[in-house]
Amino acid sequence: MDKGKLYGVGTGPGDPELITLKAIKIIEKCNYIAVPNKIKENALSYQIALSAIPSIKDKNCICIEMPMTKKPDILEENHNKAVAIITDILNTGNDIAFLTLGDPAIYSTYIYIHDKAKALGYQTEIINGIPSFCAASALINEGLAIGSSCLHIIPSTYGIDESLNLPGTKVLMKAGRKMPQIKEKLRQQNISATLIENCGMENENVYNCIEHIPDNPSYYSLIIIKEE
Numbered sequence: 121m122d123k124g125k126l127y128g129v130g131t132g133p134g135d136p137e138l139i140t141l142k143a144i145k146i147i148e149k150c151n152y153i154a155v156p157n158k159i160k161e162n163a164l165s166y167q168i169a170l171s172a173i174p175s176i177k178d179k180n181c182i183c184i185e186m187p188m189t190k191k192p193d194i195l196e197e198n199h200n201k202a203v204a205i206i207t208d209i210l211n212t213g214n215d216i217a218f219l220t221l222g223d224p225a226i227y228s229t230y231i232y233i234h235d236k237a238k239a240l241g242y243q244t245e246i247i248n249g250i251p252s253f254c255a256a257s258a259l260i261n262e263g264l265a266i267g268s269s270c271l272h273i274i275p276s277t278y279g280i281d282e283s284l285n286l287p288g289t290k291v292l293m294k295a296g297r298k299m300p301q302i303k304e305k306l307r308q309q310n311i312s313a314t315l316i317e318n319c320g321m322e323n324e325n326v327y328n329c330i331e332h333i334p335d336n337p338s339y340y341s342l343i344i345i346k347e348e
Contacts, residue, residue, distance in 0.1 A: 124151075124210040126242055128224035128234050129217045130249020134164070134340070136171035138250045146247050147173055150217040152209055154182040156229055164340070165219035182206065182216065186229045190277075195232070203236045210242055221340075223249045227275060227293055253291045256316040256342055260326060264289050269347065276302060276343070284309060284345075292343040300335045302343065315338030317341045 127146050132138035135335045147153065147169055153176060155163035169176055184202045187194060209216055220230040224246050238244045253273065257264045265271040270288030274280060276295045280302060283290060295302055295315070306313055307330060315327040316339045327333045 121170070121211075121213050122214065122244060124214040124216060125236065126206060126210060126237050126244045127217045127247055128228070128230045128244070129169075129219055129247045130223040130228075131165045131219050131221060132250045132320070133185055133222055133252040133255040134138070134168065134318065134324075135255070136168050136225075138255060138320060139168060139172045140247070140249060143169075143247050143249060144173055147176060150179075150215040151341065152180045152182060152214050152216040154184055154206060154216050154217075154218040156184055156186045156220065158183050158185040161272075163219065165221045168221070169219050180214075182209065182232075184218075187252040199232045199236060202233050203240070206233065207237060207240065207242060217247075218332055220249075221252075223251045226251050226273070252340070252342055253293070253344070256344060258317045259316060259319055259324070260314060260344070262344075262346070263279060264291070264344070280305060284311065287327045288347050290343075290345040292345070294339070294341075295343045296337045296339050296341040299333065301339055303333060303335070306330050306345075313343050313345045315341060316345050 129143050129146055157163035160166045160183055184206060187198055206216060218230050220228045224230050229271045234244050272286045272290045274283045274290055274292050276292040277297050315332060315333045317325040318340050
């Protein structure tokens with residue numbers, strides 16, 4: 121029996137209208153979907169896909185719990201368990217569409233599973249989605265990179281001290297976790313920034329002033345810093 125194929129499917133930043141036609145096609149053709157949550161209804165990527173493709177509620181769903189931690193041993197154990205569950209299904213000849221927010225190649229928890237399955241010899245494919253920072257720049261009606269300017273995508277939970285000195289536009293991803301510290305560093309360097317919270321979702325917010333940015337914004341928040 122031929123083994124199934126694993127697809128990492130980007131569902132976009134939040135607005136169901138921003139999920140790609142290719143993503144819809146792949147999700148519809150797969151017998152199984154997988155989501156990064158122990159309850160599928162709690163996975164934002166599932167909710168986005170469900171709004172665009174109501175029929176997925178009847179598909180077989182693999183719920184993969186992904187712990188929010190940086191501890192390598194816990195992450196490795198979790199990823200190995202996830203790969204074991206997914207490859208068991210692939211071994212039955214069924215294809216799986218793993219739904220992930222934004223784009224699977226950009227700070228996605230899915231990519232660890234993708235790489236492990238690929239290393240084991242399984243067929244894998246990434247179906248790219250619209251990244252949150254592209255949707256956020258469209259929301260505020262501004263370009264991110266113009267002419268010869270640089271664009272830096274920065275995982276802010278790992279620190280931003282050196283990154284703030286980079287030339288061009290900076291996008292601070294996953295900024296919600298350490299917002300008080302980030303705001304203080306921006307104040308110290310007199311840097312203007314825009315926070316986009318829950319881009320493309322019902323509770324979307326834009327803050328153009330550091331003093332108006334809440335200390336505990338949504339997990340789905342990013343900051344855009346334009347070079348002045």
